[in-house]
Amino acid sequence: MALLAGSGELLEPLAGALRARGWTVHTGREAPEGAERLDLVVDCVEADGHEAQLAALRETLLLAGRTQPLLERAAGDTRAAFVTVTRLDGRLGLSGTAGVERAVPGGVTGLVKTLAIEAPALFCRALDLAPELPAGRCAEVFLAELYDAERALTEVGHAADGTRVTVTPADEVDPSSPGEPGAAAPGADDLLVVTGGARGVTASCVLGLARQHRTSLLLLGRTPLTAEPGWASGVAEDGLRAAAAAELKRSGAKPSPRAVEAMAREVTGVREIRGTLADLRAAGAGAEYLAVDVSDADAVREALAPHRARVTGVVHGAGVLADGLVRDKKAGDVDRVLATKLTGLRNVLGALDGERVRHVVLFSSVAGFFGNRGQSDYAMANEALNRWACALRARAPRTRVTSVNWGAWAGGMVTPALEKMFAERGVTLIPVEEGVRYFVEQFSAERAADTVCVVGPRSPLSAREPAPLPAGGLVLRRDLAATAADPVIADHAVGGVPVLPATAAVGGLLGAVHRAAPGTRVTSVRQFQVHKGVVFDDARPDVLETTVRQVDGAPEYEVSVRDGSGRPRYRALLVAGPALAAARVTGLPQGGGGAPVPYYEDGTLFHGPALRGITGVLDAGRRLVLAARLADPGIARGAWQAPGYSPVLSDLLLQAVLVWARVHRGEAVLPTAVGEVELLAPLPAGEPFRLVVDAVSETASGIRCTVTACTPDGRVLQRMREVEAVPSPGLAAKFAAASRS
Structure with a gap:
């Protein structure tokens, strides 16, 4: 059941779009009489004139307060959402083009962000749609945002040119576009x-x-700047309350704590x-x-x-x-x-x-x-x-x-x-x-x-606590069309057929937990398994369904990925908690970038230009040490990234395993499982780091090893333990064909 409130030309189009999706929709600022739950509350915040805009903000806040218990009741077994809609500039009012006269409704984002903190079980979003967007397009965007998997995102704008806008603090103003120089500093004449x-x-x-x-x-x-009363004259601040109480008694009044505090505060204010x-x-x-x-x-x-x-x-x-x-x-x-x-x-x-x-x-x-x-x-x-x-x-x-x-x-x-x-x-x-x-x-x-x-600190004064997941887990759907068309995926092709990197799948699992439980910090991915994987051939799936289940209230999440037909693709256990203890790799070779790398040309590795980040061989022994450096173009506009994790840069760790197998066993292998991925710090895009493959054991089906990414001085950034990689017939020929293309 949905409740739509507010005014403006979008109220009916949004209601119609919801009804077309099967929703029962009521309009007004009160829940239907007898309603025991609400799944969605939408407030279209539009008003002309300063006082009307203040009243609109107030009424939106009061609506949120009245409906919060009904939404939270529904949140136990489904997504329950509180959404506001404004029509400022499509950029959350931050472009300034909406004008001073329409700036005030933009304040509704403060309510939405606060409600997300106070009611973590709810999906909360402030949506700003450019006035130029047709009503039909606004309804489409509204539905897309309502079903967005990113629960932690609380404010989104859609500009007239189709740009989707979110807000994050930048370290500094972009020096390339400083704008007008502004007024000179004020002086004595100002x-x-x-x-x-x-x-x-x-x-x-x-x-x-x-x-x-x-x-x-x-x-x-x-505060009126009045003369100090006689009872306070010469009395230090820490004695004002006692003096005020004595004055009240002298005048025959009752020295209540409130009266005493008011008298002392007035004197303190005037003195200040x-x-x-x-x-x-x-x-x-x-x-x-x-x-x-x-x-x-x-x-x-x-x-x-x-x-x-x-x-x-x-x-x-x-x-x-x-x-x-x-x-x-x-x-x-x-x-x-x-x-x-x-x-x-x-x-x-x-x-x-x-x-x-x-x-x-x-x-x-x-x-x-x-x-x-x-x-x-x-x-x-x-x-x-x-x-x-x-x-x-x-x-x-x-x-x-x-x-x-x-x-x-x-x-x-x-x-x-x-x-x-x-x-x-x-x-x-x-x-x-x-x-x-x-x-x-x-x-x-x-x-x-x-x-x-x-x-001050680039963090909120109060954090959003992760909401408990539904008992059956939270299911997130991902359309694969944008990923299939991404150029980075084209550079990850085996035998001419693009394959989703295993590290992208890990990023998808991390992102799923981040979306299902905002504020959760995952430090370890355990028991990662590739079942079928995703191959972008004629039989590729159109969508993936990721299910996130919390393990008995612990900071652990079982995450499984299936295609639309229910076939398993990936699986792992993700563990949240405080940052992992710092670790170092010792005995690294010193010096420059190492010997030249032949691996992208000789069939050892199949990766195309966007993924070619191994730059040198520092030690080709049983403990393999490689130099690495790679820009991070992202995959499908960052769809497979997660906070502090890049699937493109992490792929270099698995490439290092393939290099070890070719150097020491003369065979081509592909990774099938990872015992644990330890996430200590982000890998540095465009900066040098090292890859170390060690603790290698040869198994009946292939090899098992540990691969570590660290800074040149040995500080561990990411570590994959018990990486299993296996050969298969014809794999070497496919690698060789990729290196020649």
Whole structure:
């Protein structure tokens, strides 16, 4: 049963596409009365106007909360999905072409990513479709994404030109396309409006800016800058609560913990504001504080009117939290979180002369970029800020516009208890001085091209826990058409017939576990067997069905691959866990690339150019040592890859086994099984590494050995143990024919 909510021209086409697939479809924002489960919830998030867009985000979050229990009930025996659909630009709003007026709905990705963390049993995806795509094509794309095997992927766009867009953090801005140079760094003649800037980490940041550039600052905050009450005069911060309680008793009021805390917090806040102003002025910067609620448009306009002609930039650091799980969120809390971030920015920018504004720096958060447990509304607000920044940059390319997605600071909103929790989970906090330095750098020429950036660890503050698999296992289907047409497969042909590399099959098994149990780290593939394999001849299968079963709740997964008729093709046991202990290979030959390799020309190896990565012979003894280096073109656009694993580079390990068999037995062999593949570190694409074949024993049917890939100095990257390889009649002739072609 599916529930479709929202509005827009796509609602009926999507409903029709689902009905054509056999779905029972209901429309509206409430599950049908008496419904005990839902298999799919879709919300088309479309609205015109700022307030309507905020309301749409709020209603999408509340819909997710209401339907989550019904979806989780269905997830025990089938895929249950929560999907949002927007029509921004087909690139998740990150191209900026949707415009500032349509940036806010892009914040829905923050909800989807957070729901994926809080409800790991659900398939969660935010889908953005280009407005130019016809409704029929949108329905096709929607169905394809709904049935996508990649469960860990939470946001996808489809552009007008057919490009499929996803989001991953890059190490740096691409220097080949820096865009416009942006505004010069601010100076003493500039005046920046800073929201939320009189306290906390934002205050620390603008103080660093003032010390560097002497920029004048106009700080906006909600706390009135009142005179300190007599009861607090001369009292240190650690004594304020006791003094507040005594004042309440003196006045005849009950000193409740809430009242005491409120009185002490107000005094502390005013002191912090005054301290910030004093520090800014001591740094040589002009500084003024205005008490105003940035979510009140009239109040903001009135407060900024006297300064409008001088303001040249905005630093938007204001934000509030109302933490709680998606299923527990209240409308009022959501509205308050969204209004502070989004209505606040709209009001401040609307009160200024846009022609004069040359700097816009927004304080966003990795809570939005990655999602964060308990912060779905905050994640939405910050993701909307990211889209807003892209739209502003597109509209005014010479304005410095950056949305900084901060990780957790060592300070700010991180309490000692939270700091301890982050430490236990290995999350590194941003030291205040480091964060301030990065903020100040944002105003330099080197950072002028930044638009959306992540500062701090490139990992979420809260991870998605793997969901238990259905009792019967999860079945994934893979169409083989793209693989059959791939040029790398053409270079893996025996006797002129392309064959799927065994290492690609291993990659498919790894990918299946990654999709079935997102967040799982597989470190070992055991008992890998090739039953029939996949030969791309006239009898090749059109699809493969991969079944992933968890072994008795342990971090182990039985993975089997069959074709459409049920015939076994591959099988293995995949083991997850912490990273394997570092290992080294000793006694490696020293020196350069070794003796020239004849193996691709003399019939030892059958591999074509894309797979020819053995570059030299360092030791041809019983312990064979080869030099290797190979670019990684991928297979079928990476369809057989997995995190940290390349089937193209891993194929070189099995090639080394074939070399050993020819050198020492004078025969051609093919691998049929691998006892264990140990995954310690990724193989380096385009960089040199070594292949070592040892522990060889000769069996009745062929050979069994260990082959290790390591760095030139011996650090183990990947190891295959108990590799079994066997000869077959006519194999040598087929290898020889391949080497001549």
